[in-house]
Amino acid sequence: MAIGTRGRGLANIDYVSRIQDLHRCVDAWRRAGESIALLPTMGALHEGHLSLARIGRAHCRRLIASIFVNPTQFAPSEDFSSYPRTLENDLAKLDAIGCDLVWAPGADAMYPDRFATSIVPLGAASGLEADFRPQFFTGVATVCCKLFLQTQPHVALFGEKDYQQLCVVRQMVRDLNLRLEIVAGPTIREPDGLAMSSRNAYLSAKERKIAAAIHPTLLRAAAAFRDGLEPKTATEMASRQLVEAGFDEIDYVAIRDSETLHPVPRGSKTAARVLAAARLGTTRLIDNIDSTARV
Numbered sequence: 001m002a003i004g005t006r007g008r009g010l011a012n013i014d015y016v017s018r019i020q021d022l023h024r025c026v027d028a029w030r031r032a033g034e035s036i037a038l039l040p041t042m043g044a045l046h047e048g049h050l051s052l053a054r055i056g057r058a059h060c061r062r063l064i065a066s067i068f069v070n071p072t073q074f075a076p077s078e079d080f081s082s083y084p085r086t087l088e089n090d091l092a093k094l095d096a097i098g099c100d101l102v103w104a105p106g107a108d109a110m111y112p113d114r115f116a117t118s119i120v121p122l123g124a125a126s127g128l129e130a131d132f133r134p135q136f137f138t139g140v141a142t143v144c145c146k147l148f149l150q151t152q153p154h155v156a157l158f159g160e161k162d163y164q165q166l167c168v169v170r171q172m173v174r175d176l177n178l179r180l181e182i183v184a185g186p187t188i189r190e191p192d193g194l195a196m197s198s199r200n201a202y203l204s205a206k207e208r209k210i211a212a213a214i215h216p217t218l219l220r221a222a223a224a225f226r227d228g229l230e231p232k233t234a235t236e237m238a239s240r241q242l243v244e245a246g247f248d249e250i251d252y253v254a255i256r257d258s259e260t261l262h263p264v265p266r267g268s269k270t271a272a273r274v275l276a277a278a279r280l281g282t283t284r285l286i287d288n289i290d291s292t293a294r295v
């Protein structure tokens with residue numbers, strides 16, 4: 001099906017790593033009037049990614065998944081080199097779900113020599129994650145914009161798990177008049193409530209148990225906010241609970257407007273989100289819930 005030079009993994013699915021090969025596929029589908037959904041990922045796929053893939057399948061005739069561990073969204077001190085890379089497994093999972101094509105460029109294909117253009121998002125990209133990972137959203141916005149231009153999708157899938165990222169991507173699509181729809185999927189959790197994440201693989205058995213405390217802590221903070229507590233009081237309480245549960249450092253717990261991510265006042269009835277980032281040993285975990293969510 002894919003035209004031109006391509007790699008083929010053990011799974012029976014086409015993947016391309018050269019931009020010309022990707023363009024040939026996309027152009028053929030577009031010429032045939034077929035709709036395209038894109039699922040951008042960094043690989044190490046789990047049920048959270050696959051749930052988004054299923055949503056993509058339901059929206060469009062064709063589904064492209066990209067697998068690219070994007071170096072520009074990692075700071076030098078972060079886990080770029082140790083980030084799990086499991087291409088063969090990922091291909092098998094995408095194959096089983098009926099994904100049509102995997103776009104797996106190398107860093108040279110994405111950032112060739114003399115690459116010198118970035119998208120610097122403001123607004124929703126201010127505060128929260130950006131206070132701890134200042135390079136992150138410029139890296140994310142730039143690579144997502146490139147992925148959108150490369151794959152020309154009608155729809156792109158993003159998880160609520162990375163809620164600020166979802167807001168930043170939506171803002172970029174609106175601001176730059178990009179012609180695609182961003183479709184969000186709910187956070188998929190382990191049976192004990194821990195949000196699935198490729199980074200959960202870093203956790204020791206002891207840390208994994210502690211990690212499960214994030215979700216109930218967010219639920220309690222949401223309930224306290226609904227009961228009329230000041231957001232600051234509710235989030236300070238949540239931070240203390242995370243420390244008591246065994247987290248080493250709390251980057252933030254915050255209650256913010258669901259769309260703008262601006263702080264919300266006590267008793268606010270507009271849609272709000274409770275977001276947190278906390279560290280367990282060397283692993284940094286993030287999670288969030290809708291403020292109306294109940295245990």
Ligand code: AMP
Pocket residue numbers: 040041042043047048049051052157158159160161162185186187188189195196197198
């Ligand atoms: P990543 O590979 O971590 O860059 O994630 C790729 C996409 O999958 C992003 O849109 C994430 O928000 C989404 N995602 C990651 N984990 C989950 C999860 N547990 N539930 C739903 N979506 C997720």
